[in-house]
Amino acid sequence: MQLLENRIIADGRIIEGDILKVDSFLNHNTDIPFVWKLAEELHRLYSDCDVTKILTIEASGIAIASLTALCFGVPMLFAKKSRSSNITGEVFSSSAHSYTHGCDNNIIVSKRFLGKDDKVLIVDDFLARGSALSALWDITEQSGAETVGAGIIIEKEYQGGGDLLRGKGLRIESLAKIKSMSMENGIEFCG
């Protein structure tokens, strides 16, 4: 998506640790009118899939997932990263490693909100090694719901998570795919 690639070039910053900071428009200060255009594009890509629910993970996926859910006119369910006193009863759970924060997260979703009648679109801001997406997919499969696919804002294609999960049969649409990235040479997108 050219609009998004242009914005990443203009406002993204590469910092140490192979991190692309897009906190000025995506995951801290969120340019909602801009993100709305991204949500509309995810809706266009999956418009014929009878999506009944958008699934994401707290916290930075929630904004794009909420706007995408608004486009589809369906609920947005966000997985939580640990059992808090506000989640009770039976849950689906899976484990995801966060390379950004250097820890494992047990992510959970209440069993009351996902089931075999659902057609789920998983939405997240980033896809790198695929740990979070793999865990969300696992949860959808546990519930008996149909996973129609994933909608990702920025995929770091060179980290391999996307191709790994595509190889296992998951449809993934990424609005920007980064082929390579370095502080010296900047960002190259996939053709």
Next chain:
Amino acid sequence: MQLLENRIIADGRIIEGDILKVDSFLNHNTDIPFVWKLAEELHRLYSDCDVTKILTIEASGIAIASLTALCFGVPMLFAKKSRSSNITGEVFSSSAHSYTHGCDNNIIVSKRFLGKDDKVLIVDDFLARGSALSALWDITEQSGAETVGAGIIIEKEYQGGGDLLRGKGLRIESLAKIKSMSMENGIEFCG
């Protein structure tokens, strides 16, 4: 807001620890078409305030804050609960106690995204003792921005946080105000 009160009566559940669970439509499984109506109401209440930014706190405030920001056509900035490797540089910070999770959170916002030219509407899902709202207000004041007010979905009025902050001069609009609540007698809203 009658629509919201009806929904709380229909789908809210009171559990031990004075907790009102609205995870079926607000802060886990989020009924986005419904929350959109709440966002439109917050927009109506503050439509003449020249709002330039919506401020909230991760994670459960992000959905309502994103939809409210879409109504206003402005960015949504969410405070983070601890310094992660993805926040760099100078930050505004304040401390908030979470009674739900039984811990203190240091909440932070990058100084790059809030300043004296901003007119800030703070949005959150719950207001009880006012700890999170007070911390967000503190951060807005530190930045030199103007705080036009707060938009809250559910205020537990009997816990006193709202009146405390109103007494200090903060405009607070709550779409549902709970006067009393118990497992035995259910929910009574403020007249």
